[in-house]
Amino acid sequence: MGRPNTETKLAEQMLRKRVAHGDYASYPLPSERQLAEELGFSRQTLRKAVRSLIDQGIFRRSENGRLEVVSSSPDERAKPIIGFFRPATLSFDSEIWIEAVYGALEGYQVIIRSMTYEHLSEAIIANALDGFDGLFFLPPAVMLPDWLLTRMFAAKARVVMLDHDASAHGVRSVSVFPPASELKLLEHLYQLGHSRIDCVNVQPVDAIIEKRIGCWQDFIRKNGLDGQLLTLSGFKRFEASYQLIKMRLQDGLPLGTALFCTTVAGALGSMRALKEAGLQAGRDISVCAVNDSGLAPYLNPSLTCLRSPPRAVYLRKPVAWMLGKESWDSRDTPLLIQAEEAPLFIGESTGRPQGKDR
Secondary structure (H helix, E strand, O other), X not given: OHHHHHHHHHHHHHHHHHHHOOOOOOOOOOOHHHHHHHHOOOHHHHHHHHHHHHXXXXXXXXXXXXXXXXXXXXXXXXXXXXXEEXXXXXXXXXXXXXXXXXXXXXXXXXXXXXXEEOOOOOHHHHHHHHHOOEEEEOOOOOOOOHHHHHHHHOOOOEEEEEOOOOHHHOOEEEEOOOOOOOHHHHHHHHHHOOOEEEEEEOOOOOHHHHHHHHHHHHHHHHOOOEOOEEEOOOOOHHHHHHHHHHHHHHOOOOOOOEEEEOOHHHHHHHHHHHHHOOOOEOOOEEEEEEEOOOOHHHOOXXXXXXXXXXXXXXXXXXXXXXXXXXXXXXXXXXXXXXXOOOOEEOOOOOOOOOOOOO
């Protein structure tokens, strides 16, 4: 006789945990049938658990009969929900960002939801903008549409854009690479004596990549250097840079004595292609990258790059703002927080040019 009551309480506890962890802040509540299947209970047991949660004011039934979350339990109601949204494609950099978010939130009583998205119009993003208290958003490598930026500005959630400057649209942003920091890399290659510096890019061109390419173009023009923009699509990014350099070497096409890579993917694929051709990065052709994603010192050869400072430091104010502990008004603090400098790490992948340009 006690078993149904025990199962009902267990189903109720499981639903409570889902609500407490913000599961339905970005997803609508499924039907009772689907909930019963997901939790492994009979529909009768699930219905009793739902009825109990409705009586407690945690669930309610809308006019169309669908279940809705009213709030979590009184003990959990005060916990804000902070989301971290990143593209579904894996990247070293997104892992560094999420570690920084968790580090900045350490010590706060919050619910953290780390989620991925496939495209910008997904319902999960819209639901999070309306259902979460704060949202760190790592954008994909495409130009962000105005409708999304406008939506973020007007959202209930307090949104902070990571690694992208959306402050012109009123969206608070954090960037760890200050403007023209790429000049440190280019100046390093120039001081080594490189007169032809090619730019390797296998990343879709968004605002950040566009600025990196523009910085390289301005530098070689102002200093009277030669250089060519090398791009290739149709492959995954590491493979694209590998195939790009491999094919140029096989076809006898000219290649600079130095390669300025907009991302670490461009550098790693390039260095592999050089090695297979019997060339050594740093001795025969220098290779550097703007962002090493934390890999530079551990590669062989180590990679010359710009290294971002500890990112959690730059997320402390955004966290305090999301939680209502500090203001973040453009009259007091710029809507874009960015590092003052990106340290230059000089690895083994760059050196003085040997002989003439290839």
